[in-house]
Amino acid sequence: MDQRLYIVAYDISDQGRWRRIFKLMKGYGEWVQLSVFQCRLTARQHAELIALLDGIINHDEDHIVLLDLGVADNVIPRVVSLGKAEFVTIEHEAVIV
Structure with missing residues (x-):
């Protein structure tokens, strides 16, 4: 299962649409910060x-x-994170079927 690592950022003008996007994104990845x-x-x-x-x-x-x-298992993000939240790269998790 080839996975790629993505950063998804969004600017949504309507609060209702923003909430829908946020809920959807929680099912696809890890929340880094507001959007x-x-x-x-x-x-x-x-x-x-x-x-x-x-x-x-x-x-x-x-x-x-x-x-x-890039390919998730080969990517080593170089991130500068300032302030209270520490950036942690999302790890590969086993899927139990």
Whole structure:
């Protein structure tokens, strides 16, 4: 299962849409800060997430950026984190079926 590491950041103008995006993103990755998540996604999950986000946003008012950092198991993010929250890279977790 090839996963890539993504940073997803969004600027949503409507509070209701922002809450919908936030709830959706919690199912796909780890919350980093207010409107930023890091996600380990397969190609299928990535396509699914884009389709779901595309269906929620107002294309004239909102903006979402998905930054592809590369193959998740090979990426060693170099992050400067200032302030109270420490940035921790999302780890690969076993999936029990």
